[in-house]
Amino acid sequence: MTKTNPEESPTSKWISYRPEIKILDCTLRDGGLMNAHRFDDEVVRAVYSACVDAGIDYMEIGYINSRRIFSPADHGSWKYCQEDDIRRIVGENDTPLKLSVMADAEKSDYRSDILPCDQSVLDMVRVATYIHQIPSALDMVKDANDKGYETTVNLMAISTVNDRELDEALEMLSKSEVGTIYIVDSFGSLYSEQTHFLLEKYLRYAQSSGKRVGMHAHNNQQLAFANTIEAIIKGADVLDATMAGLGRGAGNCPLERLVGFLHNPKFHLRPILQCVQQYIEPLREELMWGFDTPYMLTGLLNQHPRAAMEFNASNDRGDIVKFLDLISEEE
Amino acid sequence: MTKTNPEESPTSKWISYRPEIKILDCTLRDGGLMNAHRFDDEVVRAVYSACVDAGIDYMEIGYINSRRIFSPADHGSWKYCQEDDIRRIVGENDTPLKLSVMADAEKSDYRSDILPCDQSVLDMVRVATYIHQIPSALDMVKDANDKGYETTVNLMAISTVNDRELDEALEMLSKSEVGTIYIVDSFGSLYSEQTHFLLEKYLRYAQSSGKRVGMHAHNNQQLAFANTIEAIIKGADVLDATMAGLGRGAGNCPLERLVGFLHNPKFHLRPILQCVQQYIEPLREELMWGFDTPYMLTGLLNQHPRAAMEFNASNDRGDIVKFLDLISEEE
Numbered sequence: 001m002t003k004t005n006p007e008e009s010p011t012s013k014w015i016s017y018r019p020e021i022k023i024l025d026c027t028l029r030d031g032g033l034m035n036a037h038r039f040d041d042e043v044v045r046a047v048y049s050a051c052v053d054a055g056i057d058y059m060e061i062g063y064i065n066s067r068r069i070f071s072p073a074d075h076g077s078w079k080y081c082q083e084d085d086i087r088r089i090v091g092e093n094d095t096p097l098k099l100s101v102m103a104d105a106e107k108s109d110y111r112s113d114i115l116p117c118d119q120s121v122l123d124m125v126r127v128a129t130y131i132h133q134i135p136s137a138l139d140m141v142k143d144a145n146d147k148g149y150e151t152t153v154n155l156m157a158i159s160t161v162n163d164r165e166l167d168e169a170l171e172m173l174s175k176s177e178v179g180t181i182y183i184v185d186s187f188g189s190l191y192s193e194q195t196h197f198l199l200e201k202y203l204r205y206a207q208s209s210g211k212r213v214g215m216h217a218h219n220n221q222q223l224a225f226a227n228t229i230e231a232i233i234k235g236a237d238v239l240d241a242t243m244a245g246l247g248r249g250a251g252n253c254p255l256e257r258l259v260g261f262l263h264n265p266k267f268h269l270r271p272i273l274q275c276v277q278q279y280i281e282p283l284r285e286e287l288m289w290g291f292d293t294p295y296m297l298t299g300l301l302n303q304h305p306r307a308a309m310e311f312n313a314s315n316d317r318g319d320i321v322k323f324l325d326l327i328s329e330e331e
Numbered sequence: 332m333t334k335t336n337p338e339e340s341p342t343s344k345w346i347s348y349r350p351e352i353k354i355l356d357c358t359l360r361d362g363g364l365m366n367a368h369r370f371d372d373e374v375v376r377a378v379y380s381a382c383v384d385a386g387i388d389y390m391e392i393g394y395i396n397s398r399r400i401f402s403p404a405d406h407g408s409w410k411y412c413q414e415d416d417i418r419r420i421v422g423e424n425d426t427p428l429k430l431s432v433m434a435d436a437e438k439s440d441y442r443s444d445i446l447p448c449d450q451s452v453l454d455m456v457r458v459a460t461y462i463h464q465i466p467s468a469l470d471m472v473k474d475a476n477d478k479g480y481e482t483t484v485n486l487m488a489i490s491t492v493n494d495r496e497l498d499e500a501l502e503m504l505s506k507s508e509v510g511t512i513y514i515v516d517s518f519g520s521l522y523s524e525q526t527h528f529l530l531e532k533y534l535r536y537a538q539s540s541g542k543r544v545g546m547h548a549h550n551n552q553q554l555a556f557a558n559t560i561e562a563i564i565k566g567a568d569v570l571d572a573t574m575a576g577l578g579r580g581a582g583n584c585p586l587e588r589l590v591g592f593l594h595n596p597k598f599h600l601r602p603i604l605q606c607v608q609q610y611i612e613p614l615r616e617e618l619m620w621g622f623d624t625p626y627m628l629t630g631l632l633n634q635h636p637r638a639a640m641e642f643n644a645s646n647d648r649g650d651i652v653k654f655l656d657l658i659s660e661e662e
Contacts, residue, residue: 063482191592192523194562215574221588226557227524256624257552260523273624273651281649293587294646300591309377318612320604 016112017263022057022238024214025255027280029080029102030240030247031063034287036230037062038076043171043279044089047243048274052095054259055266056276058124061086062098066109078114098123102154103140105133110140115146124150128184131161134169145177151182152214152238157196170205180206180212180238185227188220188250188299192230199234214238217253220247220299220308222291224253229261243272244280246287249305250295253277286314293320297327348571348594353388353569355545356586360391360433360610361410361571361578365618368393369407374610375420378574381606383426383542386597389569391431393415397440411444417452428562429454434471435484436464448479455481462492465500471505476508483545483569489529490520490633498575511543511569513601516558519581519630520552522597523561530565545569548584550576551630552638553622555584560592562653574603575611577618580636581626619643624651628658 027047028039044061051059062078070079070193077085081101093099099122103110114125125144129137134155141151152296153173155161161169173181182197190198195215202213217224217240228239241258245251256276284290296307297320311323359370365433370535375392383392393409401410408416412432415653424430430453434441445456456475460468465486474484484504486492492500504512514529521529526546532542546562548555572589576582587607590598625639628651637651642654 014522107524192557193347193564221556221591222553222585223557225552226523226554233524252555260552260627263354270652270655273655276624279650293607296588296591318608320608321601324601324604 015263018237019264020237021232021264023255023258023262023267024058024060024100024121024238024240025051025056026060026100026102026216026240026252027242027246028254029062030242030252030288031283031289032062032076032078033248034246034289035283037074037078039078041074041089041282044078046275046279048097050243050271052097053271054255054268056097056255058098060102060126061089062101063108064101064113064125064311065107065194067115068109069107081105081122083115083120087270090121093121098150100124100126100129102126102257103144105129105136105140109141109142114144114147114149114253122149125155126152126182127178128154128156130156131165131169135174138172138178141176141178149255150180151178151307152182153178154182154184154216155306156184157186158183159185159187159194166201170202174205174209174211178211180214182214182216182238182240183231184216185218185224187302187304188218188224188295189302190217190227191223192227195227195230196234199203199231199236203235212237214240216240218247218299218305219250219252219291220295220305222250222296224251225257225261228258236319244276244284244291245281245291246283248288249309250291250299251289294323297324300329303327335605346594349563349568350596351568352458352563352593354586354589354593354598355389355391355431355571356382356387356573357391357431357433357547357571357583358573358577358586360393360465361573361583362614362618362620363393363409364579365577365620366614366640367406370409372420374419375409377487377606377610379428381574381602383428384602385586385599387428389429389431389584390435391457392420393432394439394458395432395434395444396438397444399440400438401584402647413444414446414451421452424452430471431455431457433457433459434475436460436467436471441470441474443633445475445478445480453480455483457483457485458509459485459487460489462496462500462601465503466586469503470508472507472509481511482509483511483513484509485515486549487515488517488635489514490518492523497533501533501622505536505540509542510567512543513547513569513571514547514562514567514633515547515548516555518633518635519549519555520624520633521548521558522554526558526561527565530562530567534566537616543568544623545571547571548580549578549636550622551626551636552584553581553627555582556588556592559589560586575607576618576622577611577614580620580640581622581630582620625654636654636657 062081116310215236217227241255245254546567547557570588573583576585
């Protein structure tokens with residue numbers, strides 16, 4: 001693993017590791033999309049403790065989105081991540097684990113809701129953006145950077161972005177204050193060669209401007225873990241994963257598989273398996289995330305998993321031929 | 332996909348296809364390891380029909396193993412694949428689908444049980460062998476080749492074979508009558524770089540002797556589909572897959588995902604999804620195949636999935652921390 005220079009003997013890299021690789025756990029943030037961010041404090045505390053014990057680098061606790069746009073009547077605390085809520089779980093977070101929140105472009109009151117970093121237990125603000133929102137995202141990055149936070153830009157639905165626009169976006173991002181630029185395969189649609197192509201492109205812009213590249217994969221085609229490995233091989237240094245893959249639709253790269261793969265001895269598998277067994281798997285019946293054939297079909301067709309999520313929530317769940325016919329018609 | 336020459340533009344290969352790529356469905360053969368090859372005729376007939384309708388190249392119906400070694404009291408028909416049983420399902424098999432059986436080295440009465448090809452509806456004999464059984468396997472290949480069959484050698488547990496012995500085996504195989512040499516990741520333990528390494532090695536021997544390379548992946552780390560794609564990229568031309576991934580333990584590369592990925596218009600997804608929905612998924616509760624964390628742990632440790640299969644059949648199923656502690660102790 002972790003080969004970046006093809007000149008080196010490959011075997012020399014299968015059992016060593018690249019110390020600069022960081023893991024970001026986004027179990028609660030991405031998983032919250034399956035329950036409107038209504039997690040019991042006990043679960044949030046368990047995920048936090050497991051991340052600390054497992055040596056994870058960053059934990060994303062939720063969104064810091066607008067209470068005007070997303071009604072508090074319809075969402076739990078972790079859609080807003082107010083300082084008091086976070087501190088109720090982590091206290092002063094006197095641990096090496098850094099805490100992150102995600103703000104959606106055009107859906108966050110970031111100027112008022114994000115405190116100066118020295119008044120917050122948060123360490124990083126990640127901005128989620130579609131390609132057409134890049135100017136808004138850059139304003140959010142500047143705001144967070146000025147307040148003292150580490151920052152990332154997570155460019156979503158990358159499998160639908162055309163090459164010409166992506167180059168322009170990466171040019172803009174490389175000149176911004178952002179620390180890490182993320183590939184986000186929202187539709188779980190990428191194959192390894194496409195992942196390589198994107199990594200090489202991102203790195204051309206990122207390396208010359210001293211930024212890191214991150215990978216956020218979805219499991220619609222059961223390739224989230226595989227594509228995360230491909231991103232590592234090509235030089236991504238920040239990797240998103242979630243416990244038991246908990247996340248929207250087919251879910252994410254499973255944290256336990258990523259930690260199993262990486263050889264940095266600072267990471268520990270057992271606390272993650274404990275949390276998965278005791279707190280995450282018991283949520284599966286209600287939250288219903290994870291790979292299945294309708295997600296494979298949306299991934300294959302490079303579509304948002306929305307149609308598969310709706311189908312799986314209907315009485316037709318399991319009738320995969322009907323779903324195939326349905327999305328083939330829509331094409 | 333299907334890139335073999337890195338000089339070419341990668342995008343030119345993402346939507347085209349390599350017509351020489353063949354798919355072998357081994358749903359009944361590998362899946363039979365989960366029910367002692369006791370499938371109802373209705374299921375066998377449904378898999379056969381789906382393979383024909385989907386444009387699959389080969390279907391493996393079961394093993395042709397010894398009735399002395401494997402008692403017929405404990406196994407269904409598809410452990411032995413006698414001609415009358417096969418013909419009860421496929422008649423004269425007047426279709427483009429070729430039929431295959433697998434014979435285990437040292438566990439098959441191949442001289443007597445395998446008829447001359449012109450007296451059989453079978454087209455191919457695949458020999459499954461461990462590295463130390465290669466001389467026996469070569470005798471079986473010669474027998475099948477002399478009888479008129481296409482042949483493969485499936486070298487199992489490849490992740491445990493040392494490099495020096497593998498070179499010797501490949502040298503012997505390249506000089507034999509065998510048509511296709513298979514990489515078999517029995518433990519589901521390979522990552523993409525190891526898959527590339529093995530493919531390059533196999534191809535060095537195979538190409539100079541006019542043989543094909545095949546890939547048979549297991550899903551212990553949820554990388555069966557990903558590794559099959561990597562094998563395609565590196566030049567494997569014969570790919571094993573099973574419907575819904577049905578196969579031993581964590582199962583195999585799912586046929587529906589492979590057919591979705593390949594762009595050859597001769598392959599059709601819908602008949603496979605129909606068979607999966609109507610005949611394969613209903614077996615899941617009884618046969619209990621498919622990815623879960625204990626398989627991930629055996630894959631990670633490059634161990635046979637036996638311990639995970641036993642654990643999943645016990646009352647401890649679900650206690651993944653206990654299983655972690657168990658196999659860590661055994662190390």
